Amino acid sequence: MAARKKNSTYTRNEQCIIDCDLTYAVHKIGGRWKLLILDKLEGGKRRFGELKREFSYITERMLTLQLRALEQDGLVKRTVYAEVPPRVEYELTEMARELGPILKQLSQWGGKQRRLAKNEMK
Amino acid sequence: MAARKKNSTYTRNEQCIIDCDLTYAVHKIGGRWKLLILDKLEGGKRRFGELKREFSYITERMLTLQLRALEQDGLVKRTVYAEVPPRVEYELTEMARELGPILKQLSQWGGKQRRLAKNEMK
DNA sequence: TATGGTACATACAAACATGTAAGTAATGGC
DNA sequence: GCCATTACTTACATGTTTGTATGTACCATA
Numbered sequence: 001m002a003a004r005k006k007n008s009t010y011t012r013n014e015q016c017i018i019d020c021d022l023t024y025a026v027h028k029i030g031g032r033w034k035l036l037i038l039d040k041l042e043g044g045k046r047r048f049g050e051l052k053r054e055f056s057y058i059t060e061r062m063l064t065l066q067l068r069a070l071e072q073d074g075l076v077k078r079t080v081y082a083e084v085p086p087r088v089e090y091e092l093t094e095m096a097r098e099l100g101p102i103l104k105q106l107s108q109w110g111g112k113q114r115r116l117a118k119n120e121m122k
Numbered sequence: 123m124a125a126r127k128k129n130s131t132y133t134r135n136e137q138c139i140i141d142c143d144l145t146y147a148v149h150k151i152g153g154r155w156k157l158l159i160l161d162k163l164e165g166g167k168r169r170f171g172e173l174k175r176e177f178s179y180i181t182e183r184m185l186t187l188q189l190r191a192l193e194q195d196g197l198v199k200r201t202v203y204a205e206v207p208p209r210v211e212y213e214l215t216e217m218a219r220e221l222g223p224i225l226k227q228l229s230q231w232g233g234k235q236r237r238l239a240k241n242e243m244k
Numbered sequence: 245t246a247t248g249g250t251a252c253a254t255a256c257a258a259a260c261a262t263g264t265a266a267g268t269a270a271t272g273g274c
Numbered sequence: 275g276c277c278a279t280t281a282c283t284t285a286c287a288t289g290t291t292t293g294t295a296t297g298t299a300c301c302a303t304a
Contacts, residue, residue: 009292009293009294010258010259010293012179013154013180013292013293016179017155020161021229021230021232021233021236022157022228022229022232023157024232024233024235024236025228025231026152026232029148030148030152032139032262035144035145035148036139036142039142039144047280048280048282049279049281057134057138058135059262059263061282061283061284062261062262062263064282073235073239074235074238084271084272084280085270085272085280086270086279087281088281088282095238098231099231102224102228102231106144106147106148106228107142107143107147108143109224110145110147110148110150111143111146113195113196114143116196116217117196131262131264132263132288132290135263153291154291169250170251170252171250171251181292181293181294182252183252183254183292183294184291184292184293186252186253187291205250206249206250206299206300206301206302207248207249207250207251207301207302208250208252208299208300209250209251210250
């Protein structure tokens, strides 16, 4: 997200990670709020303000950063309308839509595992 | 991974994350090396030292931490043999095996996206 | 008695991610 | 001219993750 310093090992190791398609994929969606945002956008186009209201616990800064990262990674398309006050809309790209069904499976798995973990606590 | 300080917002927000099955799932597999480890273990039981040799770029410390996290999350089973020198074996749990097919799809998606991104650079 | 192998553990430092608070630009309506 | 609205941006502080270096326990063997 930020400018990467060319630290010897950390960066070199990151290369190893990114050589793996799977890790690459998970990195794309691994931000703290990205999945929630993607999920919301499955419902269709949203304005920045809408997302902000929807996710009141996400700070404006983080919302911006995560949206930018998603845009950068080709998962979200950003459209700016030359109006005042400004209007900006976000929507999923084709690539992101292909991800949807996979994420649904992952979500189910997560739910199952979570219930299991909860039961073990008793 | 480490002891969490109970910072007001950071932790509170984490709760929001974990209330989402999907984000919960991604968190379980989101560690820097977890996917590589899981992938290797799909091939069967491995000793700590085997993993260490296989992933020469992962530090011993990180390997330990990630394995412990995976164990904690019920994705990996750890078996200690009371021998000297010690022998410890790691293998996937049922839960982790169910994850396999989903990860394969994710990996394919990642590969596709990666090739796309590469082409756009030209 | 010293040495080696295995699977760690611990202390410390660097890099990274996230949160907090405040500011910006443009313009239409008052 | 002043204010409100929208979608940011910036500077700074805090928290988390990863890496580096070194140490430990065990016992068999030399």
